[in-house]
Amino acid sequence: MKLRDLSAYLQLEPIQVSDDARDVVGAYTGDLLSWVMTRLEADFAWVTIMNNVNVIAVAALADASCVIFSENAEISADVIEKAKAQNINLYRTVKSSFEISYMIGKVLYAE
């Protein structure tokens, strides 16, 4: 599924978008960066409430399709700046991590 279609379906708020024509092949939800790092795969959407710049480093290392900040997490200017520099797509939602993950699961893993 294309990222732009997923973000439209989920009604995500675009924060920093470099390439929404990317594929999203799976998703991972989590906030512990060392944990996420080993489980987030390339072309995955990552749902988290963690909102510091290290999130961008982890997303870049994993080559994630996007980061979706849940719970309307506040996103600082330096996070956005770093994401821009590394071409990481950022979105936000007011929904909880569970709710948005459930919605992603419904659309992404539907047959």
Next chain:
Amino acid sequence: MGEILKLHFDVDGDDFTSAGEASAEVKKKLRLLGYSPETVRRVSIAMYEGEINMVIHAGGGVADVEISEDCIKIVLEDHGPGIENIELAMSEGYSTAADAVRSLGFGAGMGIPNMKRYTDSFNLESTVGVGTKVTLVINT
């Protein structure tokens, strides 16, 4: 290829936010050189954890990377406080990181176990009061 490509990085200990720049650079280089995505991933994760550890615990350090056809060798060296109990530090879930670090999503005690998991050879030498040297080798 035959020859060895050597890279050197200074990991800034004052800036927690810039941690990951060295591993991102190595990742980029390995991709350009055509290493498999799996190799690139293993190197990136292991090295990033090493970088983060140097920033969290040791006030920074240096990273030397040797890229050859058969393997990628990463040596991370710092002059931090050293590790008192290496065996304990190697076990999953054990961490001495400060609360401030934990609130950033680190300090879960996964760093060293992750480094071990993603490398073919892992060696840790540490002397309290002198520093720590971690050598990671990933076979291609």
